[in-house]
Amino acid sequence: MIKMQDLQKHFTVRVKAGRLRRKKRTVAAVDGVNLTIERGEMVGYIGPNGAGKSTTLKMLTGVLTPSAGEVSVCGLAPVPQRTKLALRIGVVFGQRSQLWWDLPLHESFELLRHIYRVPAAEHAARLRRCRSLLDLDEFLDTPVRQLSLGQRMRGELTAALLHGPEVLFLDEPTIGLDVVSKQAVRAFLAELGATGDVTLVLTTHDLADIERLCERLVVIDHGRVVHDGSIEALHARYGSRRSLVADLEQPLPADFALPGTVLTAVTANGHRVTFSLESTTAAAAVAGLVAAVPVRDLSLLEPDIEDVVARLYTSP
């Protein structure tokens, strides 16, 4: 559905060098990305600020011309065939609006029906579905400029889907949303993805979006892909471990060692200890600990994806 081969985008930046002179410097925003995304996949595309995520998305949607490399979406070349491609993709930019500021939401939708030339019955069916899933009814008559961010974002999602796109590009769709709106958007996207008809490419800084929605995770940094695979593969690759946190009746003896684990933290005057489970099971570690010292409480923590990704971003 989407193919990128050695995709590159360079920007020329002029840097001050003396009173009047400017030196030209080339910045590689995207520096040789190779990716293939199949129909129906849900792919999370993440990376630190400035990594090249949005630039990639703009090249995939035909808004930016690549500096080098090849790209095809739905079998089309995005830039030369932009208007053709526009009929087959949907795009949501979290920081921009594709709705008409002065018009009520339902008029924006009606206008989009004409622009995309969607038959009235199909349009009505899709709108009905979005209205019920995203609770649009209470603000359908409100001008877009008066909508809250969460309401507008639900409107944006609907607008991107009314023409039945094969690929949906989402650029930070949950940015700035409150918890409830985020959950609504995620649930909606999850349901959309479950049908298997729509290919979904999602960039975000909120890793909960990814954990909830995407089986495949592509991490980009400095314009290059540094990880492509499942979230589990990422944990395995970067040695994420589950940890065992225990509240103790009394501090641990100084020479205490729990086989197959590493003691990573001691807090609360020695009453709370955290072990990283390196080469043992949770059951064995718990049994070993309980046998050695009186334990008041226990909890087992799954590895945190944010930690893994932070390590990935900061590693040289």
Added chain:
Amino acid sequence: MDQRDASVPTISRISPFRASATTFGALIGSGFRRYATYRQATIAGTFTNIVFGFLRCYVLLAVAEEAVGQRPAGYDAGQLALYVWVGQGLLSVIGIWGWTELADRIRSGDIAADLLRPIAPVTGFLAADLGRALHAMMTRFGPPLLAGAVFFPLHTPARWQTVPLFAVSVILAVIICFGCRYVVNATAYWLQDARGPITLWTLGSGVLGGLYFPLRLFPQEVAVALWVATPLPSLLQTPLDVIAERDGPALQAGLVALQAVWAVVVLALAGLVQRRAERRLVVQGG
């Protein structure tokens, strides 16, 4: 979406031409409704147009009093008054000033949303602008003309073809004005900020479009050169000369034909500028 909806490309059941016309019509409607939202602005703008109409009308009539034969540049008092008051009404119809939407969208990067639609940006913006003009014609054209008719003796068109020609001339003026504004705004693709070119446009279109004074006050060679070499006299001077019947029937129709040529040229230029811009476009912001 429905299992079927998402994967089957939509097949239009009507002819492509009719579909395009429907889309264009819907966009015109959207432009109309967007401007219809701001009623107080419409009222305030109309009031200002009328106040300035009195100012301009008295100045021009004073000039006429002093002129040889009381016909400066070939207009009598009734034609001059009509020139002023129709001009005040047309100002907002052609939308000569104040449109910075395209430049703003380029600067903020929102232009990306326009590029992601299956319709050429020039076409989309043109349709919306025609809707805006239609709204202005229905709300802002009449009141200044009425005020003029109440307080001044206005020339009444004598030829049967004058009013239809004027209607065509106004539509062409709207298209030419849109094209010019589009090109001026599009400089933001290169400059990021189009305020300089827009200021230049505001000055140039007012002086050389025939708003501040009729261009016929210039020496004839200068006026002809302006008409042929720039689209500016086609903005206001031509429709106003057509309705005031300043010239004979042949020249009256000839000026409208010249407008048609300029409309084609300016729209082609806007399309060319847009295509060039897309090749070097940097969409601002993440």
